[in-house]
Amino acid sequence: MAVFEAVAALNWPGFLVGLAAFFMIGLFHPVVAIMEYHLGKQSWWMLFLPGLGCLVASFFFSSLLSILLGCLAFSFFWSTLELFYQHERVLQGRAKRNPKRNYDD
16 A cells, blocks of 8 residues: 555656657647648648647646646747758658659759
């Protein structure tokens, strides 16, 4: 019983935020590649606007939810930048090119 009491006494928020950030990064990595392949870099706003919404929402919640929304917001923002980097990788031949799209931009 002492083990369960010790585990219950631990501070879990840091672990939960770290775990959530890990999954957010893992989720957005393939999302960026898929978006660039099918929609191109002009779809950047589809990542930026939800990020802005999560950022604004993070100000209106408290504690752990606010932190998670902030992490999600900046994951969206980072993915917005990463979409442009992915486009450059496609042009350099380091990422898969969609044969149905024109890359002369």
